[in-house]
Amino acid sequence: MDHTTSQKSAGEIAKAPASLRPGEKAGRNKLLFTSALLAVSTFLILLARIEQPPFLFFDESSYVAIARGLLNHNLPPLQSDSPVGRHHPLLGSYLIAAGMKIAGDNPLGWRLASVVAGAATLVAIFLWTYVLIQDYWLALFAAGLTFFNNFFYVMARVAMLDIFVFAFSMWGLLAFTAAVYSDLAVRTRRILSAISGLAFGLAGACKWNAVDTFAVALVSGLLLFRLAQAPAAGWNKQLAKPAQNARRIGLPTLAFGLIVVPAATYLCVFSLIFHATHTEFLLHAVVRLHVLMFELTKGYVGNRAIASAWYSWPFRASPLRGLSYLMGNWVVMWGGLAALGVALRRLYKSPALPEALLLAAYLANLLQWAVTPMKVQIYYYYFSSAMMLAPAIAVSLRRDAPPRILGIRVSLLVMLAAMAFFLYCYPRMAHLEAPWDCMFGCWD
Numbered sequence: 001m002d003h004t005t006s007q008k009s010a011g012e013i014a015k016a017p018a019s020l021r022p023g024e025k026a027g028r029n030k031l032l033f034t035s036a037l038l039a040v041s042t043f044l045i046l047l048a049r050i051e052q053p054p055f056l057f058f059d060e061s062s063y064v065a066i067a068r069g070l071l072n073h074n075l076p077p078l079q080s081d082s083p084v085g086r087h088h089p090l091l092g093s094y095l096i097a098a099g100m101k102i103a104g105d106n107p108l109g110w111r112l113a114s115v116v117a118g119a120a121t122l123v124a125i126f127l128w129t130y131v132l133i134q135d136y137w138l139a140l141f142a143a144g145l146t147f148f149n150n151f152f153y154v155m156a157r158v159a160m161l162d163i164f165v166f167a168f169s170m171w172g173l174l175a176f177t178a179a180v181y182s183d184l185a186v187r188t189r190r191i192l193s194a195i196s197g198l199a200f201g202l203a204g205a206c207k208w209n210a211v212d213t214f215a216v217a218l219v220s221g222l223l224l225f226r227l228a229q230a231p232a233a234g235w236n237k238q239l240a241k242p243a244q245n246a247r248r249i250g251l252p253t254l255a256f257g258l259i260v261v262p263a264a265t266y267l268c269v270f271s272l273i274f275h276a277t278h279t280e281f282l283l284h285a286v287v288r289l290h291v292l293m294f295e296l297t298k299g300y301v302g303n304r305a306i307a308s309a310w311y312s313w314p315f316r317a318s319p320l321r322g323l324s325y326l327m328g329n330w331v332v333m334w335g336g337l338a339a340l341g342v343a344l345r346r347l348y349k350s351p352a353l354p355e356a357l358l359l360a361a362y363l364a365n366l367l368q369w370a371v372t373p374m375k376v377q378i379y380y381y382y383f384s385s386a387m388m389l390a391p392a393i394a395v396s397l398r399r400d401a402p403p404r405i406l407g408i409r410v411s412l413l414v415m416l417a418a419m420a421f422f423l424y425c426y427p428r429m430a431h432l433e434a435p436w437d438c439m440f441g442c443w444d
Helices: 003-015 024-047 060-072 091-103 107-133 136-148 150-155 162-181 186-204 208-229 237-249 251-270 272-276 283-298 310-315 330-349 353-371 379-386 389-396 410-429
Strands: none
Touching: 024 107, 024 136, 060 091, 060 107, 091 107, 091 162, 107 136, 107 150, 107 162, 107 353, 107 389, 136 150, 136 330, 136 389, 136 410, 150 162, 150 379, 150 410, 162 186, 162 208, 162 237, 162 353, 162 379, 186 208, 186 237, 186 251, 208 237, 208 251, 208 353, 208 379, 237 251, 237 353, 251 272, 310 330, 310 353, 310 379, 330 353, 330 379, 330 389, 330 410, 353 379, 353 389
């Protein structure tokens, strides 16, 4: 083969879609295998001792009661004064009911769906971090840090809604990021934008605060499209690529995927409450029910003894004892805040999508509580923001040469420190009985 032919072949390879490049198939298989391994291992670890405590605790009783009503077809009619099933859309309760249908009305059944959602969440964190920085080991590092963040372990083992909201939101954010940031065919990008909207619609059908991460994706997509239309679209190389990808998707397709699809998905799933209560699905009834849900949420009092201000959550250093000693892993929580500072500094120097998405997702999910009209705020509301901190640490460590201390990779030191803190807290989080509950010491 002559020199001209070699040059032509090289050029064809460079212009070929990512799926046709040498080594791409092996890399994709590696990601798929790792994702499957993460899903199975996370599911099995979370499932261990899931029957503890053997009774409903914290807010589990509310959601399991609704799930029982769904299974027994005896939810109160919408016309009644009963608030049962009116605080949130019902998809999360249906998922809990599905777990109870499979495993029975017992601790395993109550929490089975949360364990599945937890495994799906960890896979999404791994893949999203990989899409952002194209570094397999740092993506795996982000998944490991997420698992060792006590927040994840506790919320993925309790029959409450937040793990469902975040799992769907994370898959929506992953699909959106892949659509605008990966080397894909235009048709694939458009399909991913619709999948993103579908996932966000499902998240909203579990709980309304899914709107925060959804808003980050929607605004990011529209801003990237606008940037591609600007005369100076190429002024920043890091944003030029996703901006051009958003332009290739097209504004009508972006709007369809990120506005029409989530709205239609939400309404279709929301109609389940009308089916469950044998009520006709009419527009005025939908509006009236949303007004009622908003009023109930705004007026929710809860337990003021465990309430805490939203701005204190990032720095909290004591556990929420009533919810499996819930407390964020100090290594991840405070290391993640430092990583967000690094992201902010990088954005000031040169705007880039990974840092922008991380900061926006963290702040949107935290600052919503500054304007949400709820009388009582509880520490576990910090969950979605807390889940952004492990990927933030991974993104902050991306360099041509991995940073080291005394010849040891910083990522390894951070992982070992996070693991040590997790193990210290594990006996209380897993509800081990005495004397094992204090095998590493007890909180004062």
